Amino acid sequence: MSIFRILTSSIGKKVLMAITGLLLSFFMVFHLFGNLFLFVSEQAFNSYVEKLNYFKPLVRVAEFFLLLFVFSHAYTGISLWWSNRKAKQKSGSYSKTNTSQAARTASITGSFVFIFLITHWATFWYKFNFEHPESYYQVVLGNEVGFGNPFFSVFYIVAIALLGYHLKHGFLSAGQTLGIKGTKYEKIYVGVSSLFWLWIPLGFISIPLWFGFIKQVVSP
Ligand code: HEM
Numbered sequence: 434m435s436i437f438r439i440l441t442s443s444i445g446k447k448v449l450m451a452i453t454g455l456l457l458s459f460f461m462v463f464h465l466f467g468n469l470f471l472f473v474s475e476q477a478f479n480s481y482v483e484k485l486n487y488f489k490p491l492v493r494v495a496e497f498f499l500l501l502f503v504f505s506h507a508y509t510g511i512s513l514w515w516s517n518r519k520a521k522q523k524s525g526s527y528s529k530t531n532t533s534q535a536a537r538t539a540s541i542t543g544s545f546v547f548i549f550l551i552t553h554w555a556t557f558w559y560k561f562n563f564e565h566p567e568s569y570y571q572v573v574l575g576n577e578v579g580f581g582n583p584f585f586s587v588f589y590i591v592a593i594a595l596l597g598y599h600l601k602h603g604f605l606s607a608g609q610t611l612g613i614k615g616t617k618y619e620k621i622y623v624g625v626s627s628l629f630w631l632w633i634p635l636g637f638i639s640i641p642l643w644f645g646f647i648k649q650v651v652s653p
Contacts, residue, residue: 586645
């Protein structure tokens with residue numbers, strides 16, 4: 434069977450979705466680590482970003498793959514959702530008993546996360562890469578499109594909470610697709626997955642929560 438036939442088959446799409454989802458989740462660990470410098474000081478965050486800028490060609494390659502993963506994850510998700518819907522219509526089955534709430538809403542939470550990512554890139558990523566600001570810290574915590582704006586902070590809190598909910602189902606589903614369910618590794622997998630769907634999203638949420646509502650940063 435050609436690689437194209439495998440990737441466009443239903444199981445091929447499920448595997449592709451699981452792998453791209455897991456790779457995107459690993460990225461969140463590095464991203465959160467960098468963002469937590471915001472809690473250290475303005476200088477610490479700015480010098481972290483400057484250091485990353487030093488490796489720009491490598492960052493560009495990573496960004497290209499991230500974008501590819503996001504789009505292939507979304508495309509396979511929509512395509513599987515569509516074939517599922519058609520199959521259900523054909524068989525006349527609308528049963529909700531076998532699926533969790535997180536699974537049934539995965540396409541909705543996934544769409545919201547996609548909109549969040551587009552907004553995220555159109556604001557922070559764009560400003561960081563094309564506006565060359567004096568202080569990157571002030572961009573993230575400023576009061577236009579930063580956490581100095583309460584609407585922006587609420588949007589981030591809601592979007593990241595939905596991302597966590599999306600990942601709760603995502604990890605369970607990926608574990609099933611990749612054959613981890615029912616093996617001796619299942620317990621470890623479930624434990625590790627809570628890091629991604631619960632603790633990392635909570636780490637991200639702490640940023641708009643703290644700087645948006647508890648300790649607002651006043652621009653000079
Ligand atoms: C408080 C939360 C967050 C803050 C403050 C934040 C901040 C940033 C900033 C400043 C950039 C531009 C970095 C650069 O180009 O040097 C960026 C890029 C990016 N962010 Fe976030 N982010 C947050 C949450 C998230 C979440 C939850 C995701 C979802 C997985 C995410 C995914 C990305 C991606 C894929 C990029 C482009 C790759 C990159 O440039 O590193 N971010 N973020």
